[in-house]
Amino acid sequence: MDHPENIVTQLIQEEHRSKWIARSNHNVKCFTEDEIKRFTNNYKTLLGRGSFGEVYEGVLEDKRMVAVKKYICNVKENFAKELTVHREINHKNVVRLVGYCVDENALMVVMEYIPKGNLSDILHRDSIPIALDTRLRIAIECAEALGYMHSQMYTQVIHGDIKPANILLDDGLSAKISDFGISRLVNTENTLYTLNVIGSIGYMDPLFAQNDRLTAKSDVYSFGVVLLELITRKKSKNRGWGDWLG
Known part of the structure; x- marks a missing residue:
C-alpha cells in the first residue's frame, strides 16, 4: 500500500x-x-x-x-x-x-477549531463592537503571518485570497489566517502566472485580475483592503471585471 x-x-x-x-x-x-x-x-x-x-x-x-x-x-x-x-x-x-x-x-x-468565527461576520455585526486598538492588533497579527509566509519560510507561500472571511478569530480575538485552497508555493521564482484567475472581487489585486500575474504583492494589496475595512468597519464594495480591466 x-x-x-x-x-x-x-x-x-x-x-x-x-x-x-x-x-x-x-x-x-x-x-x-x-x-x-x-x-x-x-x-x-x-x-x-x-x-x-x-x-x-x-x-x-x-x-x-x-x-x-x-x-x-x-x-x-x-x-x-x-x-x-x-x-x-x-x-x-x-x-x-x-x-x-x-x-x-x-x-x-x-x-x-477557531471558536469565534470569521472576521467579516464579527466586524460587521453591530451587536459585537470591536475597539479600534483590537482591530489594529488583528491587522498587525495578519501582517506578521503574511511576512512570515512571504519572507521567512524556506519556500515562499502566496495565499492568493486574503479577505476578512478567511481570517478567523479565537476566544481572545487573535487572528488566524485560514483557507489555503488557492494558495501557491513559489520555490523557483517570485512571480506566478495562471490561466485560472481565482479570488474574491473587491480584495483581488487588479494586476492579477488583468495579467494573471500573482506575486507576494498581490497578498499585500488584498491586505491593504482588509486594513481599510478594519479601520472604517465598512465592507469592501465588489467591483465588476470591467472596473478592473477598464
Whole structure:
C-alpha cells in the first residue's frame, strides 16, 4: 500500500510534482475516513460551506476540538496543493493543520477549531463592537503571518485570497489566517502566472485580475483592503471585471 505522503504527491499532475514536495514543520496525522466519521459523529455539525467543500465540527480523543474540511468535488489536485502548502506553515497567526485523510473518495483536511468565527461576520455585526486598538492588533497579527509566509519560510507561500472571511478569530480575538485552497508555493521564482484567475472581487489585486500575474504583492494589496475595512468597519464594495480591466 502506498504511503500517504506518496498518495498526496500522486494527486498532483506529474509535470508539477517537483514543485510540490511535501514537507512539514509540525506533526500532522493521517486519519482514516472511519476515524473522522467517529470524531465528527458522522458529520453531524456543519460549520460552513466553501467553493471546494464543507466544514464539520469534530472532537478528537484528547478532547481537542477540530474543524474538518471535506472536499465535495473531484478536485484531487486542489486538495493535494492545499495540503502541501498548509503543512509547510507553522505560525501562531495561521490556523494549525492537525491532519488529513486520503482514503478513496474521502479527501479531507483536519484543522484546529477557531471558536469565534470569521472576521467579516464579527466586524460587521453591530451587536459585537470591536475597539479600534483590537482591530489594529488583528491587522498587525495578519501582517506578521503574511511576512512570515512571504519572507521567512524556506519556500515562499502566496495565499492568493486574503479577505476578512478567511481570517478567523479565537476566544481572545487573535487572528488566524485560514483557507489555503488557492494558495501557491513559489520555490523557483517570485512571480506566478495562471490561466485560472481565482479570488474574491473587491480584495483581488487588479494586476492579477488583468495579467494573471500573482506575486507576494498581490497578498499585500488584498491586505491593504482588509486594513481599510478594519479601520472604517465598512465592507469592501465588489467591483465588476470591467472596473478592473477598464
